[in-house]
Amino acid sequence: MTKVQLSRIACARSGDKGEGSNVGVIARSDAAYAFLKERLTAELVKQHMRAINFGGVKRYEADNLRALNFILLDSLGGGGSASLKTDAQGKTHGLAVLRLELDVPQSVLDATPNA
Numbered sequence: 001m002t003k004v005q006l007s008r009i010a011c012a013r014s015g016d017k018g019e020g021s022n023v024g025v026i027a028r029s030d031a032a033y034a035f036l037k038e039r040l041t042a043e044l045v046k047q048h049m050r051a052i053n054f055g056g057v058k059r060y061e062a063d064n065l066r067a068l069n070f071i072l073l074d075s076l077g078g079g080g081s082a083s084l085k086t087d088a089q090g091k092t093h094g095l096a097v098l099r100l101e102l103d104v105p106q107s108v109l110d111a112t113p114n115a
Contacts, residue, residue: 001103009104009112010036012094020055020073021090023097026066031111033066039102045070048100049093070097 006012006025009032014023025040027033046057055074062069076090 001105002109003101004104004109005098006040006100006102007098008114009108010098011115012098014090014092014094014097016076016090017071019076020053020071021075021093023070023072023090023094025068025070025094025097027112028115029108029112030066031108033063035104035108036068037061040068040100042070044100045072045097049075049096052093052096 009029010025010027012023012025014021023045025036027036042057042059045059046053049057049072053072053075055072057073058071060069060071061067072090072093075093
């Protein structure tokens, strides 16, 4: 096992969803997706994003895209003009999730291109 940031084996896209945000995590290989499907749980993302997300986290699987979509239910303080945050948008949340560190098997790293 090697400790790496999630960005080593996946990319992400995120956006606003009312008072919450969504983060789509797209695996760079089939091996990475199989690993992430098992290890990247809603609870792990919730713990990682605890400083900005005060609600629950839901996870949805999109096997045909090798993607996991996480809904952070209370990450924008009401969203848009309802929030007291200076930039209450979810566009940066994907980058924040990609900084999450995981212990990844060498076999997954070997099977996954480093972009």
